[in-house]
Every structure is written in C-alpha cells, then in structure tokens.
C-alpha cells in the first residue's frame with residue numbers, strides 16, 4: 001500500500017510549500033497527515049495507514065464517511081439545478097426548513113448560510129435589529145461565556161471566550177461580554193453542584209444588571225461547552241439562564257453547531273433541558289460536513305417583527321452560497337440516514353458505554369475527571385489531583401501522539417484556552433460499530449495507563 005518515496009516526499013513538500021494549515025504551526029517532526037480516503041469511522045492516509053477518526057473530522061462527520069447516497073444526492077441536484085440565490089427559493093431549501101422545524105418541534109424561520117461562524121453572525125445581527133424594531137434600540141450587547149468557541153469571524157470571535165484565539169486580532173467587534181461557565185469539576189469546595197450552577201446562572205443576571213439591562217440584546221451559549229473542554233451544566237443552570245433572559249427581555253441564542261443533529265442523543269442539545277431558545281444556530285452535523293451549510297433558526301414571534309409590511313423592517317443580509325441546492329439536498333439525505341439508522345438513540349447507547357468503560361480511568365494519577373454527554377467525552381488531565389493543576393502541553397502532546405501511533409485520532413480543547421488545554425476529547429461518528437467503540441476504549445486505556453510516570 002505504501003506509495004513510492006518520491007511521490008510521498010513531493011506531496012509533503014508541496015503541502016509545506018503551498019498550503020497554510022488551519023490553527024496549527026507546521027511541525028517537521030510531526031507533519032500533517034495527508035488524508036486519502038475514508039469509510040465509516042476510518043480514514044486512510046496517503047501511505048495507506050488507517051486511523052479511527054475519534055473526532056469526526058472537526059466534530060462534524062456525524063453519519064461517518066463514504067456515504068454513497070449522499071454523494072448521489074449532491075450529484076443529482078447539481079445536474080438538475082446547481083445554484084439559486086436565496087433571495088428566491090428552491091425545493092430542497094424548503095423541504096429542509098420544514099424538516100428542521102420538525103426537529104426543533106416548534107415554529108422557526110430558517111435562514112441559510114455557509115458556516116457556524118456565519119450562522120452566529122446572522123444571529124447577532126438579527127438580535128440587534130429585532131430590538132431596534134421592538135422599541136428597544138439601546139439593546140446591543142451580547143453575553144457569552146469564557147471557554148466557549150463561537151467562530152472565527154470578528155463578531156463570532158468576539159463572542160468566543162478563549163483568549164489565545166483572540167488576543168492577536170483585537171480589537172474585535174465591540175459589545176461582547178463574558179462570564180464564567182459552570183465547571184463542575186472545579187466548583188468551590190463544599191458547594192453542591194446545584195448551588196454552584198444556580199450561582200453561575202445568577203452571574204449572568206448580575207452582568208445584565210451591572211451593564212444596565214436596557215443595553216443587553218442576547219445571551220449566546222452552547223447547551224454544553226464542547227471545544228472549550230466538555231463542560232456539562234446541571235439542568236438548573238440552563239433552565240435558570242432561560243428564565244433570567246425571559247424576565248429581562250434578553251434573547252437566548254443557543255449555538256448547536258456541535259451539539260446539534262444527534263451528537264447528544266437528541267436532535268438538539270438544548271432539548272435535554274426543556275428550554276425553547278429564541279434563536280438556534282447549527283452547522284457541522286447538518287450535512288455531516290459533506291458540503292458547507294449552516295442555519296440560523298429564529299422563532300416565528302421574533303421573525304414577525306421583520307415581516308410588518310413596513311418597507312424598512314426586512315433583514316438586510318445576504319450571502320452568495322448559503323442555501324446552495326446541493327448542500328440542502330445533502331443535508332436532507334444526511335438527516336434521512338440519521339432517521340433510518342436511528343442514530344440519535346445510537347449516540348446515547350455509544351456514549352453511555354464509552355463513559356462507563358472509561359470512568360475507571362479516574363483512578364489513574366493524572367486523570368482528574370472523565371465526563372460525557374451523548375457521544376461526547378472529555379478526559380481532564382491534571383498533574384496534581386489535590387490542586388487540580390492542569391498537565392502541561394508536553395503530556396497532552398505525548399498522549400495524543402501515542403493514540404495516533406495506535407491508530408486513533410483524538411482531540412483536545414484546542415491550544416486555545418489560556419491555562420486549561422488539558423482536556424482530551426472524543427467525538428466519534430454516530431455510525432461507529434460496536435467493534436469501533438471497543439477499539440477506541442482499548443487504545444485510550446492502553447495509552448493513558450501506559451503513562452503514569454511521565455515527568456513534566
């Protein structure tokens with residue numbers, strides 16, 4: 001299977017010469033993998049090495065790789081009608097909007113864009129315009145949480161609470177404020193999880209009051225913080241944040257870019273907490289990343305403020321590629337596969353087993369906490385269990401490299417959260433077989449149990 005040396009060398013050399021990789025610096029000792037093909041949960045690189053993709057690409061390939069029906073749906077749609085500007089409409093966009101309404105189990109208007117960042121930018125603009133047209137023009141600020149990631153554009157990055165991604169590009173969009181999210185593992189000693197989560201939600205209310213409530217447009221949050229280290233709130237927190245928002249006329253934007261489309265065992269992560277967001281943003285799992293597509297869903301009652309018959313009340317936002325017909329056809333086929341294969345329930349089944357099997361790692365000297373929600377898992381590594389001091393970069397890098405050496409690609413909470421880059425993350429395709437899951441569990445146990453004495 002190995003390609004001849006000259007091809008291999010020239011591909012890597014060309015890669016280094018011409019392509020600029022996202023977020024990571026080029027590292028000669030550990031050059032980027034050149035992916036060649038993929039099927040199910042497994043990817044093959046250009047040398048024929050196979051790896052189980054424990055991160056579904058970037059938390060996105062929910063139905064797994066190599067789905068011919070999805071490729072066929074894109075092909076058929078491109079042949080029939082390749083493009084429509086979304087100032088007009090087309091059948092796949094309409095059917096997809098109807099399907100998303102069904103999954104949200106309420107009446108929402110669906111606005112299409114291309115990425116999670118775009119979807120959040122749309123949410124911010126919609127929220128500001130809504131307040132202007134609702135007689136509250138001074139409401140322009142957004143409250144978000146530290147450790148959360150909401151995207152790479154100037155507004156979405158301003159909402160992001162990860163300093164290392166931001167500080168070299170500041171000043172970003174003004175009007176974004178942050179509070180601490182609940183981090184149950186690190187809650188103050190002696191405080192119950194319930195009291196702590198109530199307290200964290202109250203911090204949002206304090207922020208609203210200190211900032212003058214007439215200036216606050218919306219709160220944006222993920223149902224649980226994913227990329228920032230798998231921080232799972234207690235139900236009390238999410239319910240209370242919604243109640244605070246309602247009481248103060250603040251919109252609640254829920255970012256379902258990772259948590260949506262089965263990842264947590266339901267269509268959307270927020271459905272575990274019984275809340276009804278005003279705006280929901282989604283991307284990644286919507287097409288399982290086969291093509292770019294994102295959605296900002298806005299509650300019908302809020303949309304009504306944009307549909308008043310007044311010439312000046314519409315939403316002046318357009319993008320060229322959003323709602324591309326092939327991308328919508330791909331999304332519909334992707335959601336059909338999820339239905340047919342019952343992948344939401346499968347996510348719960350896989351995630352429950354993964355958490356149960358790996359919980360015992362908490363006996364390991366460097367494993368502080370193993371936590372999971374749906375088919376998402378975080379393993380928080382600490383150098384000192386008493387002080388909960390995070391392990392340093394070297395330990396994380398070694399663990400990740402050894403997982404890769406054993407054929408498993410795992411993630412971590414970026415190199416982005418100042419001081420807390422110590423959570424190993426897993427977000428495998430929902431289509432994993434039982435054997436795939438056994439493989440993930442075996443590699444993680446082997447690697448972590450083999451690293452009990454690493455000196456930092």
Ligand code: PLP
Nearest residue numbers: 115116117149150151257258283
């Ligand atoms: N929101 C969340 C929660 C994300 O994890 C991401 C990307 O990882 C985004 C928004 C931004 O999505 P995109 O990379 O498609 O712009």
